[in-house]
Amino acid sequence: xxxxxxxxxxxxxxxxxxxxxxxxxxxxxxxxxxxxxxxxxxxxxxxxxxxxxxxxxxxxxxxxxxxxxxxxxxxxxxxxxxxxxxxxxxxxxxxxxxxxxxxxxxxxxxxxxxxxxxxxxxxxxxxxxxxxxxxxxxxxxxxxxxxxxxxxxxxxxxxxxxxxxxxxxxxxxxxxxxxxxxxxxxxxxxxxxxxxxxxxxxxxxxxxxxxxxxxxxxxxxxxxxxxxxxxxxxxxxxxxxxxxxxxxxxxxxxxxxxxxxxxxxxxxxxxxxxxxxxxxxxxxxxxxxxxxxxxxxxxxxxxxxxxxxxxxxxxxxxxxxxxxxxxxxxxxxx
Amino acid sequence: xxxxxxxxxxxxxxxxxxxxxxxxxxxxxxxxxxxxxxxxxxxxxxxxxxxxxxxxxxxxxxxxxxxxxxxxxxxxxxxxxxxxxxxxxxxxxxxxxxxxxxxxxxxxxxxxxxxxxxxxxxxxxxxxxxx
Numbered sequence: 001x002x003x004x005x006x007x008x009x010x011x012x013x014x015x016x017x018x019x020x021x022x023x024x025x026x027x028x029x030x031x032x033x034x035x036x037x038x039x040x041x042x043x044x045x046x047x048x049x050x051x052x053x054x055x056x057x058x059x060x061x062x063x064x065x066x067x068x069x070x071x072x073x074x075x076x077x078x079x080x081x082x083x084x085x086x087x088x089x090x091x092x093x094x095x096x097x098x099x100x101x102x103x104x105x106x107x108x109x110x111x112x113x114x115x116x117x118x119x120x121x122x123x124x125x126x127x128x129x130x131x132x133x134x135x136x137x138x139x140x141x142x143x144x145x146x147x148x149x150x151x152x153x154x155x156x157x158x159x160x161x162x163x164x165x166x167x168x169x170x171x172x173x174x175x176x177x178x179x180x181x182x183x184x185x186x187x188x189x190x191x192x193x194x195x196x197x198x199x200x201x202x203x204x205x206x207x208x209x210x211x212x213x214x215x216x217x218x219x220x221x222x223x224x225x226x227x228x229x230x231x232x233x234x235x236x237x238x239x240x241x242x243x244x245x246x247x248x249x250x251x252x253x254x255x256x257x258x259x260x261x262x263x264x265x266x267x268x269x270x271x272x273x274x275x276x277x278x279x280x281x282x283x284x285x286x287x288x289x290x291x292x293x294x295x296x297x298x299x300x301x302x303x304x305x306x307x308x309x310x311x312x313x314x315x316x317x318x319x320x321x322x323x324x325x326x327x328x329x330x331x332x333x334x
Numbered sequence: 335x336x337x338x339x340x341x342x343x344x345x346x347x348x349x350x351x352x353x354x355x356x357x358x359x360x361x362x363x364x365x366x367x368x369x370x371x372x373x374x375x376x377x378x379x380x381x382x383x384x385x386x387x388x389x390x391x392x393x394x395x396x397x398x399x400x401x402x403x404x405x406x407x408x409x410x411x412x413x414x415x416x417x418x419x420x421x422x423x424x425x426x427x428x429x430x431x432x433x434x435x436x437x438x439x440x441x442x443x444x445x446x447x448x449x450x451x452x453x454x455x456x457x458x459x460x461x462x463x464x465x
Contacts, residue, residue, distance in 0.1 A: 275431065278429055278430045278431040279399055279428070279429045279431060282428035282429065282430060282450070283347065283399070283428040283450075285428070286350075286428040286449070286450030286451045287347065287349045287350060287353070287428075287450070287451070289450075289451040290350070290353045290357075290450065290451030290452065290453065291349070291353065293451060293453050294353055294356060294357070298356060298360060299360070304356075307352070308352075311349040311352070314349065315349070
């Protein structure tokens with residue numbers, strides 16, 4: 001026979017002292033270092049379980065206790081199943097009830113008359129191990145839920161068939177202004193301006209045809225206060241509680257787009273100014289340079305000098321106008 | 335190339351036209367000077383002269399920024415017609431935009447790109463390069 005040295009801490013809730021002795025014998029047969037506690041009724045069991053200094057590995061719970069009926073016992077002990085594995089011990093007549101206990105979160109059930117050392121040992125070890133795995137899955141699940149709910153970027157899950165919101169995170173509630181309950185009564189169409197509905201439905205249809213698992217695009221969304229924002233959507237198809245759904249990350253890029261637009265406008269103005277510099281400014285300037293050359297080297301009479309002087313003044317005025325015009329164009333850039 | 339007899343100035347700037355004419359006269363580079371104020375006017379008149387090719391200019395000094403047809407419009411249309419005379423075309427502009435340089439290079443008929451101010455000595459240097 002197998003011997004297990006691990007010091008398991010086990011609470012046995014059993015009003016019948018003969019049954020208790022039998023159970024403890026079976027346990028000690030294999031788990032030689034087992035540390036047993038005995039509760040003779042529900043009240044004692046409650047005291048044991050509510051005392052935080054007790055760290056039981058497993059509870060063996062007899063269903064027929066003197067101070068509580070079986071149904072009530074289920075209800076009262078169910079909450080403890082969150083913290084540790086509970087194995088139900090019962091007689092033949094309560095088999096149905098015992099089976100039902102499994103759906104309520106109890107780890108296992110044993111028919112008293114069928115208990116042997118091996119059966120009990122197997123149930124204890126199996127329950128403890130299964131509970132440990134179950135708990136780590138729950139932690140993992142919680143971690144994923146945290147990633148969703150604590151994401152600083154709005155996220156939601158929606159039903160791919162009905163387009164209704166199935167879940168939204170806190171950032172979405174904060175950014176869009178709808179309460180979570182409100183969101184869950186809405187569809188994706190409700191956060192889009194009326195005039196975008198047609199193109200949106202078309203996109204949804206196309207996505208379905210492509211049957212792609214990954215979608216990404218830029219859309220216009222409406223906040224509850226009517227503010228229109230530009231949003232970059234990234235999503236993945238997932239299974240959400242049995243429904244075909246998409247999990248979506250919605251990044252508001254309105255400010256980014258405004259910024260890009262401002263930069264583009266500035267570039268247009270700068271190009272315009274550069275064109276003016278190389279074409280318009282140089283026209284009167286080159287004229288002045290030519291006139292100076294002519295005055296210096298040409299054999300000019302008074303009338304010709306008079307004419308050239310007129311052109312000099314004209315060119316100077318032209319340069320003045322151009323510089324004023326450029327300074328006017330530069331104003332919005334500064 | 336043989337001696338330049340007729341020079342055609344296509345420019346809307348009266349001061350520039352005046353100066354260029356004066357420079358050409360002083361240098362004795364040519365006998366006759368034709369002046370047109372924009373690309374369209376130049377094109378129409380030159381077409382008329384085509385029936386007497388000997389009267390066509392030997393050299394065209396073409397400005398770029400002009401009303402109605404600018405220098406590019408003139409080039410696009412004028413280079414389409416077959417002319418019975420070898421005509422040199424110099425772009426003469428106040429522009430120092432590199433885009434204009436590059437664009438001028440794409441026209442096979444354009445022999446030179448001169449940045450204003452123009453002078454007789456400058457013109458003589460440029461013509462000398464072609465020999």
